[in-house]
Amino acid sequence: MILIVEDNPINALVLQKMLNAQFDTRWAKNDHEAFAEVNKHPISLILMDINLGGESMDGEEIMQELRKDPTYLQLPIFAVTSYAGPGYERKFLEAGFDRYFSKPVNRQALMESIKSVGVLAS
Template structure:
């Protein structure tokens, strides 16, 4: 399973890579939106995880999602928000923007792995 993780924080990216790699996922990390937009054209993906805050003067995860949604090659690829935004209503707001799921940081890896296992099953059937 190929997962693109768009995350500007190297430690967060490393932790996610380590956790998902243990569970038979290949994690491709893009540290900004521009790199992510290039990577989706080069690699076949099963899932995209997007941080919302991608650094000062950078495109944020919500804007990146809009660009992803315009690409036919990503039409059937689930996209999850993975963010430190964890105020009441944030989950609903990100789902309304078009993310398929929302995970607040620190990520509950058990819940994330359950969601990923459903993506794996849908790719097999």
């Protein structure tokens, strides 16, 4: 199962439409929902927006919090963000994300990366 952490429902729907033909997905719109989902369901991959707005932790903070738990050290977490300027890919990969995608996401590149980390279609 792939968890999409995205505060914008349209962006979440676009990602779900890209993936639902091959993967089961869940959606969380903030940090509280993200932590609840990883505790309730066996998650194989997280697609993490960075700027979640409101009172939520940002995606980088959520990723860092998850990585504190040995259970989630090997869980692939991909940054999926509007931050697309020079240096952002390096910044997010150095922060600990496994892959980086700027929006709008290239479907083929996303699917190849999902398969490369061993997430199997459902």
